[in-house]
Amino acid sequence: MxxxxxxxxxxxxxxxxxxxxxxxxxxxxxxxxxxxxxxxxxxxxxxxxxxxxxxxxxxxxxxxxxxxxxxxxxxxxxxxxPHATIERHLEQVGQTLRDFMPEHLHKQVDAHLQLARQSPGTHEAxxxxxxxxxxxxxxxxxxxxxxxxxxxxxxxxxxALPEIMAAWTEGLLNRRTKAEKFGAAIRALDNDDPSSSRGANRDRRIRQVLTQRRNTFEKLRGLVTDxxxxxxxxxxxxxxxxxxxxxxxxxxxxxxxxxxxxxxxxxxxxxxxxxxxxxxxxxxxxxxxxxxxxxxxxxxxxxxxxxxxxxxxxxxxxxxxxxx
Missing domain, CATH: 3.40.50.300 (P-loop containing nucleotide triphosphate hydrolases)
Structure with missing residues (x-):
């Protein structure tokens, strides 16, 4: 067998x-x-x-x-x-968050990641x-x-996590869609504002990261259930x-x-x-x-x-x- x-x-x-x-x-x-x-x-x-x-x-x-x-x-x-994996995972997450956040919030990102290092579920993710x-x-x-x-x-x-994480990431993508529509409406009111194009670029990067994560989890889920x-x-x-x-x-x-x-x-x-x-x-x-x-x-x-x-x-x- x-x-x-x-x-x-x-x-x-x-x-x-x-x-x-x-x-x-x-x-x-x-x-x-x-x-x-x-x-x-x-x-x-x-x-x-x-x-x-x-x-x-x-x-x-x-x-x-x-x-x-x-x-x-x-x-x-x-x-x-597991320890090296968690450190790499948090470093990647931290870099992504810092890319999306204004510089004055970077210290808060670092503080959040320090708490996340010991949070339930971090190891499994x-x-x-x-x-x-x-x-x-x-x-x-x-x-x-x-x-x-x-x-x-x-x-x-x-x-069980691939299905959970894929569904969770899909939920984030749905929320991003709503946020992007709202952001686009705001930017349409002021096309001369330089932050308008930066906001649009940030939205695209966020969606790209979330889509990649969702696809990764869906692919793994598809493999283990095949x-x-x-x-x-x-x-x-x-x-x-x-x-x-x-x-x-x-x-x-x-x-x-x-x-x-x-x-x-x-x-x-x-x-x-x-x-x-x-x-x-x-x-x-x-x-x-x-x-x-x-x-x-x-x-x-x-x-x-x-x-x-x-x-x-x-x-x-x-x-x-x-x-x-």
């Missing part, structure tokens, strides 16, 4: 409850696809990044090489830096814009983009809380119009390594049955518990060989 989805899509989101192995599976899928000759970009959106730790090398806010097949296939990694930017750039250079996401609730909120281009894989451990949380995530994604391609049950206990693990496997099978009952239409793959920590390319390669 995993390999078929990866081969047929442009974008994959790998998500689920924290600690279930999302980064490991995202890395294994990416490596397998790179080995098959595709150019893959693996992007971590989780503020608590694990990508660099897993691959045992520095990974930052720009793509770095993780693996290649000696030919056209390549796997690159990127960890979105900045990350969303960075994701849209990464997708736009990666579409030119990569065949597949895999997002290793933050835990369930954060990711569901993030995927089942031919994008799919979401939920990773879960066969335990009660992760199973119930994964079912909730599935229904939230379904409500948002995001295709869930399947569920991967990770780290199943072996049945032949002693009574303790055998007993645990019995409990896990019961939770697997619950998962299938809660999500009867969803494909389910399973992966075994590995005997050692998954660190470095050889270990990722072993996991990739177990994918189906």
């Amino acid at each position: 995993l390999l078929e989805l990866a081969a047929d899509r442009k974008v994959l989101f790998i998500g689920g409850k924290g600690g279930v192995g999302k980064t490991s599976i995202a890395s294994a899928v990416g490596l397998q696809q790179a080995r098959s000759g595709r150019r893959v970009l693996l992007v971590s959106t989780d503020p608590a990044h694990n990508l660099g730790h897993l691959w045992e090398r520095p990974v930052g806010d720009e793509p770095v090489l993780l693996a290649d097949d000696g030919g056209s296939g390549v796997l690159a990694g990127l960890e979105i830096d 900045a990350i969303l814009e960075r994701i849209a930017e990464v997708v736009e750039l990666a579409e030119r250079d990569y065949d597949l983009i895999i997002f290793d996401t933050a835990p369930s609730g954060h990711t569901a909120r993030l995927l 089942p031919a281009a994008c799919s979401f894989i939920i990773v879960v451990n066969a335990e009660r809380v992760p199973v119930l949380e994964s079912a909730e995530l599935f229904h939230e994604l379904e409500r948002l119009g995001v295709e869930v391609g399947g569920v991967v049950v990770n780290r199943l206990s072996p049945t032949d390594q002693g009574e303790f693990l055998a007993a645990r496997r019995t409990q896990e099978e019961a939770q697997l049955a619950t998962l299938r009952e809660l999500l009867p239409r969803v494909a389910v793959d399973t992966l075994p518990m590995l005997p050692a920590d998954l660190m470095g390319e050889p270990a990722v390669e072993q996991l990739a060989q177990r994918l189906r």
